[in-house]
Amino acid sequence: AESYFPECFAPWDADTKQLSAVTPREGPYRIALVNGFAGNDWRIQMIRAAESYVKRPEIAAKVKEFTAVSVGNDVAAQIAAIENYVAAGYDAVLFIAVNPEAFDAVIDRANQAGTLLVSFDNVVFNDNHLIVDIDHGEIAAKKAQAILDELKATNITEGKVLWVRGLQGNATEKQQTESFKKVFEGTSFEVVEVVGNWDVGTSQRVTAEAVAAHGKFVGVANAYGSMGSIQALLDAKHPAVPFGSDTMNGAVRMLAENGFTGVAIGSSPSVSAVAILAALSSFEGKQMPQRIKLPPPSLPSTDWKDGIAYFSQLPASFDTATGFKECNLLFTADELTAK
Amino acid sequence: MPVLLGAMVFVIVLAVYLAVHPRGISSFVIQSYANSAAPLALAALAQTFPVLTGGLDLSVGGMVALTNALASELVHGSPLEIASGVLIVLSVGALCGALNGALIVYGRLQPIIGTLATGAVFSGLALFIRPFPGGEVDAGFAYAMTSILFGVLPVSTLMIAIIAACTWAAISRASLGRGIFAAGSAPQAARLSGLRIERSIIAAYVLSGLFSAFAGLYLGFQTLSGDATIGAPYTINSIAAIVIGGLSLRGGAGSPLSAIFGAYALRAISAVLLFTGAPPLAQPLFEGMVLVTAVAAASIALVRDPNRLRAYQ
Amino acid sequence: MTVNAIRLRGIGKSYGPTRALSDVSLDIEAGTVHAVLGENGAGKSTLIKILTGVLAPDTGTVDLFDERLDHDGPQAAERLGLATVFQELSLVPHLSVEDNLFLSKPPRSKFGWIDLRRQRAESRRWLDLVGLGDVHPGTHAGQLSLTQKQLLEIAKGFAKTPRILLLDEATASLPGNDVDRLFKIIADARREGLTVIYISHRMSEIERIADRCSVLRNGQLIETFPTHSRSHDEICRMLAGREISQVFPPRHSLPTDAPVVLSVSGLSAVDKVKDISFAVRRGEVLGIGGLEGQGQKELLQTLYGAIRTAAGSVTLDGKPFNPTGPAAAIAGERPVMLLPEDRKTEGLLLAESIRDNMLLSVKGKLSRYGLRNQVAEVARSGDMIRKLGIKIASPEAPVSSLSGGNQQKVLLARLLLNEPAVYILMDPTRGIDVGTKQEIYALIRDLADRGAAVLFLTTDFEELIGMCDRVLVLYGGAITRELEGEALNEVNVMEASLNMTRPETIRNPAEMEIPT
Amino acid sequence: MALRVERSIWIACLFVLALTIVIGITYPATISVNYYMQQLQIAAFVGVLASGAMVVLLLGEIDLSMPWTATAAGMLACGAFSSGAAWANDGTAISAALLLGLAIGGVNAFGVAILRAPSMVWTLGVNAILLGLTVVYAGGYSPQTNASPLMRHLAVGRVFDVVPVALLIWLFVGSVLVLVLRLTPLGAWIYAMGRSSRVAYLAGVPTRVVVLFAFLWAGLCSAVGGVLLSGYSGQAFQAMGDPMLLPSIAAVVVGGTKVTGGEGRYLGTVMGVLALTLLSNVLSLMQAPEALRLIIYGSTIILMLLVSRRRSQAHH
Numbered sequence A: 001a002e003s004y005f006p007e008c009f010a011p012w013d014a015d016t017k018q019l020s021a022v023t024p025r026e027g028p029y030r031i032a033l034v035n036g037f038a039g040n041d042w043r044i045q046m047i048r049a050a051e052s053y054v055k056r057p058e059i060a061a062k063v064k065e066f067t068a069v070s071v072g073n074d075v076a077a078q079i080a081a082i083e084n085y086v087a088a089g090y091d092a093v094l095f096i097a098v099n100p101e102a103f104d105a106v107i108d109r110a111n112q113a114g115t116l117l118v119s120f121d122n123v124v125f126n127d128n129h130l131i132v133d134i135d136h137g138e139i140a141a142k143k144a145q146a147i148l149d150e151l152k153a154t155n156i157t158e159g160k161v162l163w164v165r166g167l168q169g170n171a172t173e174k175q176q177t178e179s180f181k182k183v184f185e186g187t188s189f190e191v192v193e194v195v196g197n198w199d200v201g202t203s204q205r206v207t208a209e210a211v212a213a214h215g216k217f218v219g220v221a222n223a224y225g226s227m228g229s230i231q232a233l234l235d236a237k238h239p240a241v242p243f244g245s246d247t248m249n250g251a252v253r254m255l256a257e258n259g260f261t262g263v264a265i266g267s268s269p270s271v272s273a274v275a276i277l278a279a280l281s282s283f284e285g286k287q288m289p290q291r292i293k294l295p296p297p298s299l300p301s302t303d304w305k306d307g308i309a310y311f312s313q314l315p316a317s318f319d320t321a322t323g324f325k326e327c328n329l330l331f332t333a334d335e336l337t338a339k
Numbered sequence B: 001m002p003v004l005l006g007a008m009v010f011v012i013v014l015a016v017y018l019a020v021h022p023r024g025i026s027s028f029v030i031q032s033y034a035n036s037a038a039p040l041a042l043a044a045l046a047q048t049f050p051v052l053t054g055g056l057d058l059s060v061g062g063m064v065a066l067t068n069a070l071a072s073e074l075v076h077g078s079p080l081e082i083a084s085g086v087l088i089v090l091s092v093g094a095l096c097g098a099l100n101g102a103l104i105v106y107g108r109l110q111p112i113i114g115t116l117a118t119g120a121v122f123s124g125l126a127l128f129i130r131p132f133p134g135g136e137v138d139a140g141f142a143y144a145m146t147s148i149l150f151g152v153l154p155v156s157t158l159m160i161a162i163i164a165a166c167t168w169a170a171i172s173r174a175s176l177g178r179g180i181f182a183a184g185s186a187p188q189a190a191r192l193s194g195l196r197i198e199r200s201i202i203a204a205y206v207l208s209g210l211f212s213a214f215a216g217l218y219l220g221f222q223t224l225s226g227d228a229t230i231g232a233p234y235t236i237n238s239i240a241a242i243v244i245g246g247l248s249l250r251g252g253a254g255s256p257l258s259a260i261f262g263a264y265a266l267r268a269i270s271a272v273l274l275f276t277g278a279p280p281l282a283q284p285l286f287e288g289m290v291l292v293t294a295v296a297a298a299s300i301a302l303v304r305d306p307n308r309l310r311a312y313q
Numbered sequence C: 001m002t003v004n005a006i007r008l009r010g011i012g013k014s015y016g017p018t019r020a021l022s023d024v025s026l027d028i029e030a031g032t033v034h035a036v037l038g039e040n041g042a043g044k045s046t047l048i049k050i051l052t053g054v055l056a057p058d059t060g061t062v063d064l065f066d067e068r069l070d071h072d073g074p075q076a077a078e079r080l081g082l083a084t085v086f087q088e089l090s091l092v093p094h095l096s097v098e099d100n101l102f103l104s105k106p107p108r109s110k111f112g113w114i115d116l117r118r119q120r121a122e123s124r125r126w127l128d129l130v131g132l133g134d135v136h137p138g139t140h141a142g143q144l145s146l147t148q149k150q151l152l153e154i155a156k157g158f159a160k161t162p163r164i165l166l167l168d169e170a171t172a173s174l175p176g177n178d179v180d181r182l183f184k185i186i187a188d189a190r191r192e193g194l195t196v197i198y199i200s201h202r203m204s205e206i207e208r209i210a211d212r213c214s215v216l217r218n219g220q221l222i223e224t225f226p227t228h229s230r231s232h233d234e235i236c237r238m239l240a241g242r243e244i245s246q247v248f249p250p251r252h253s254l255p256t257d258a259p260v261v262l263s264v265s266g267l268s269a270v271d272k273v274k275d276i277s278f279a280v281r282r283g284e285v286l287g288i289g290g291l292e293g294q295g296q297k298e299l300l301q302t303l304y305g306a307i308r309t310a311a312g313s314v315t316l317d318g319k320p321f322n323p324t325g326p327a328a329a330i331a332g333e334r335p336v337m338l339l340p341e342d343r344k345t346e347g348l349l350l351a352e353s354i355r356d357n358m359l360l361s362v363k364g365k366l367s368r369y370g371l372r373n374q375v376a377e378v379a380r381s382g383d384m385i386r387k388l389g390i391k392i393a394s395p396e397a398p399v400s401s402l403s404g405g406n407q408q409k410v411l412l413a414r415l416l417l418n419e420p421a422v423y424i425l426m427d428p429t430r431g432i433d434v435g436t437k438q439e440i441y442a443l444i445r446d447l448a449d450r451g452a453a454v455l456f457l458t459t460d461f462e463e464l465i466g467m468c469d470r471v472l473v474l475y476g477g478a479i480t481r482e483l484e485g486e487a488l489n490e491v492n493v494m495e496a497s498l499n500m501t502r503p504e505t506i507r508n509p510a511e512m513e514i515p516t
Numbered sequence D: 001m002a003l004r005v006e007r008s009i010w011i012a013c014l015f016v017l018a019l020t021i022v023i024g025i026t027y028p029a030t031i032s033v034n035y036y037m038q039q040l041q042i043a044a045f046v047g048v049l050a051s052g053a054m055v056v057l058l059l060g061e062i063d064l065s066m067p068w069t070a071t072a073a074g075m076l077a078c079g080a081f082s083s084g085a086a087w088a089n090d091g092t093a094i095s096a097a098l099l100l101g102l103a104i105g106g107v108n109a110f111g112v113a114i115l116r117a118p119s120m121v122w123t124l125g126v127n128a129i130l131l132g133l134t135v136v137y138a139g140g141y142s143p144q145t146n147a148s149p150l151m152r153h154l155a156v157g158r159v160f161d162v163v164p165v166a167l168l169i170w171l172f173v174g175s176v177l178v179l180v181l182r183l184t185p186l187g188a189w190i191y192a193m194g195r196s197s198r199v200a201y202l203a204g205v206p207t208r209v210v211v212l213f214a215f216l217w218a219g220l221c222s223a224v225g226g227v228l229l230s231g232y233s234g235q236a237f238q239a240m241g242d243p244m245l246l247p248s249i250a251a252v253v254v255g256g257t258k259v260t261g262g263e264g265r266y267l268g269t270v271m272g273v274l275a276l277t278l279l280s281n282v283l284s285l286m287q288a289p290e291a292l293r294l295i296i297y298g299s300t301i302i303l304m305l306l307v308s309r310r311r312s313q314a315h316h
């Protein structure tokens, strides 16, 4: 059968099945969002996106109740929270998995109880629930590709490329690093890795140290926390080189103002809103792939202009990837930052 | 008396939780709540023994991570493989504890910093075994361990009650156990009296390792997998739990009930938030406030004591 | 033929530069009571610790019943039948009385577990023996009074059914009747072959109980002799290496118009202090007496602000005095200062230097513009060291390297430096030798003569009578009697302490059977 | 006050030397004034935070609220600077952050000295509250998070293009601390309380004042650290203090301060900070996988402690 809204709800790959773990039902619905750790900017904006989305009139009409909780980094607490909402008869429970392997039993129980589970961002590989995914490997690969293209265009054929990795012990991180390095395989560029832990401060320190130890890099990319790396380059008076960045307002702005090239690409925090939309659509009987692949919002350096790629009046920590245009789901900055 | 306070905190919080739960008391809610508190209760029990000796174990999280990673490698297959897997996991936990104990007793390291450092090593080892989440824990066994008996008695609670009671019975009937209290209460006096408290201190850390392994194992049952980063919250939360449960960090006295009540109370505190409809961004604030209030309540007896000296031991 | 229970040959021990013992050789016959005498720091405790195996000597050997002793902990000596009652209490406060009693060797059941029922039964027996029959074996040892703790410590020694028993100042906090009981037990056990080594600074006790005495001075064995072969004065001279005269300094009668310094009226606190009223005047040494644990300690701590007042009022120089804590009590123009009862856990920072310990209370006053005045600190502490005759290697040495008497002087110096209006002294001579005691008595009298008011707590009746101008005897948290002048005598103090009115029921220690 | 350098300080000192040589040999590019100054600059951030941690540790207490005190102070300084309020300028923004640090220190002291809560759990709770407040603040008020020019200068500026301003700040903070510890009654009281609070209390030491000072100082140092960290990154961001907690406490302890209180010298803390900063630099240059990094980091700390402990025991 033809999927609903294929531009937005694209299947992950050819083998992706249609979602079957849901029975269509009458609205309005009760939806819960179970977040893990709360103390980081991306997560805060993610929660705000979900909250503003359910306040939009067309969605508000369909949602009877929306609850969001943050349970911290404890997988047992997250399991319990999801189970509680299942027990309380919620129609859908959305979550970013603290541990992507931990939820098989929970998913079975939810399906028996008739609750649809939706995992996003850090997803669970289980066929019996809805996955709203972004290809994190692709994000890293696009950063690498942008650097490689720029280098080709400027006739640089060798040198060191710095890759600032994320938090190790995480499946997504592994995927990112592998994809990044794959792009440079067979070229005469050498990839130097340091661990930035997806954290601005750590990224800055390790980038500064790498520059001190290795001298100049021909290109730099950071998995998340690019502001730190860019700041380190600026502080070290490193020349502007092709840069693979995340979409943080401050990062794009610094890159643009200092003449860097490359790409800003990332998983938008608004993915929570897409997850809500997907859940609602499936309740309404629409055909959905079981694992949705969202295109990561990205902007090449040619578009790095104030008001388009960054907003000088907004905080540096604001994620400029405010939505997914393929899903007609774009937020204005006001919606996400209003008091 | 302090245990009573811990029990009170627990009962109040639990009552509020069940009162705001849209489903009220149901067997599923009990089961889910009990299971979510189980690894924390085990970690808090682990923390109890070093604290009784007047020490502290900051490697609990590291040991939980390491044993959880190991469990996802070993605890599946034939019943024999599962049994030996469980045994190995528990032994590795005990071994980690023995290393801590040896560093503290023979290396004369201060417990806080010694275990902080070994905690890093254990987390590193966990990452070696399980560079990213995965592996397998036998589903049938796990299902049994996370289920509920007669709709009222969660297996996890029963298991914790049994191992805590057995350990406690053994401790109060062995010289080794007496030494654990003596070490926290008056080590010099105990040494003069001919009690070998060094062995007891090592034993306390071995028990800490063992109970951390139980926690790691139980997390394996809950998640059916292993994750090297799973342990991090347990170090600090285990300490918070025993304090809320009324155990004094000064050592020398206390009971495992503190750990158990404290852990279940702490879990109930976060569970309460699920249905209060509090604005999501304000929840961490609320949780912090409750924690601080509970800690203040647990130490209120000292403030009200007219003997001001009592606060200065 | 006589058997040597203990044979010491050429024992030497140094702590860094301090020679605690040098070349001590001694034989102790089985079945005798042997007293070891010496001033503070003479090396008695060190000798005991070497005998017990807790401490290894630098030179020499120890044989117990002709077996060589390994010095790797108390277990080896214990196996050879030696038990010790240490000078520092070795009880574990959070464990129960019975657990403490059988701390190292509990009765065991078949599988090696502790046999709790037998432990209870046996502990009852030993508690009865030392007169602790009314203490429940399950009580925490920390809840006992100091006297009870000491008795428990003694019971602990006997419970090991030893062949040799070492008692290191085991009677330091025992009132007379408990000492009598202890002596009776020792006499009985001795008849059955027990060898006892007895250390005490109370000469009267030694004369009553010991068969032979050894005198240590500066780590050297001066002489061993049969107890009654030497007179009291001879022994004192031997101990000190010099002449000891009158113990208590002479009293001057107070001028009748001496102003009241501290006045207490209707004071109650916790449940140990009940409706206490008294006044102490300038130049007066006011004794606080009674059996141990009758609220004396709490009363004094309340005056010092360490315990919150429940009712009543206190005035200092006629002005209300309600300190919120010790810091407030010592802060004023006319400070009230307290010398704590237990110098090791309440008085001194053992690892810190002698100078820092002395200056701990005075720091705030010896500073200018918020900075410490190091010159003044060195000068003032040096003065004190000279004035009190504190024997030290250097003011920077840790206070733990001093003997008990010198440690106590350091504490007294801390008070003196602040020039308090009221001195609250809690048992300032506990465990201190005759010579040093005498110096401390003289010092206290001198303080009073120069205008201070002194509250003097002690459980030693002799001290109470010899030192104080007036004595308040407490019982159950209330003042039972106030004694002064002629009325201040042993019979009255004893009577008031026991809250009894019939003098004939008091056992006179002199009439007790004394083993010889 | 004899200047006696403990073994632990020697060990840390030797360790720093050894690491510098190893790094120099392996990465010759690093043999430059600039590299050493850069390491000192990073060390200065840890050093300032460790100065706060040390005082609290000397009392035998601990301050686990440091990470989010630093974060909140950084957020406040940045937010205030760009708030557009009439009073807000470079200087007042930083002052506001420092005041916040002091206020948090006051709350910690209130819990520990008045309510008698164990510091380990009380400050943990305060940390959680600060996290919550920061989340509410960031989520609800969308504050600006750019660092002011002065903050930038303090964190990354160089005097004569060589000496990091941050290093001078550390020097200043350290000197104040040494002055307090060595030359004021307060310093003596801190050591005394760390040895035995019972003895100190009975000797008339104003124990509450001492605890209050220790936590105020720790809060202040955390706030300075937060201002520096956000100056360094050019902005404040959530959780920016989190990675700093363990290194700053470990540095103090590796430098010979007893966590049970009463013993420790600032020189030791300085060496500890340098040792751990260099160690984590080496590990990151080696591109060591996280697993190895944790193992080496942990075992190095154990080793350093063992070596310094063992020898000092042997003296007996």
Ligand SMILES: Nc1ncnc2c1ncn2[C@@H]1O[C@H](COP(=O)(O)OP(=O)(O)OP(=O)(O)O)[C@@H](O)[C@H]1O
Pocket: C015, C018, C019, C020, C038, C039, C040, C041, C042, C043, C044, C045, C046, C047, C087, C400, C401, C402, C403, C404, C405, C431, C432, C433
């Ligand atoms: N642990 C120690 N470190 C350094 N010196 C010590 C130590 N223990 C004792 N000394 C010193 O050794 C000498 C003998 O001390 P010891 O305790 O044996 O004396 P004592 O005769 O028992 O005195 P007291 O009557 O005060 O109990 C003293 O000078 C004392 O200062």
Ligand SMILES: Nc1ncnc2c1ncn2[C@@H]1O[C@H](COP(=O)(O)OP(=O)(O)OP(=O)(O)O)[C@@H](O)[C@H]1O
Pocket: B186, B189, B307, B309, B310, B313, C089, C090, C091, C092, C093, C141, C142, C143, C149, C342, C345
């Ligand atoms: N058996 C013992 N061995 C060693 N130290 C002891 C022993 N009993 C008590 N102490 C110590 O002596 C001090 C006084 O103890 P105790 O139990 O008498 O306190 P307390 O009477 O409750 O004190 P307070 O009246 O001041 O509240 C404490 O520091 C305690 O740790």
Ligand SMILES: [Mg+2]
Pocket: C044, C045, C046, C087, C168
């Ligand atoms: Mg002695």
Ligand SMILES: [Mg+2]
Pocket: C041, C045, C403, C404
């Ligand atoms: Mg002595």
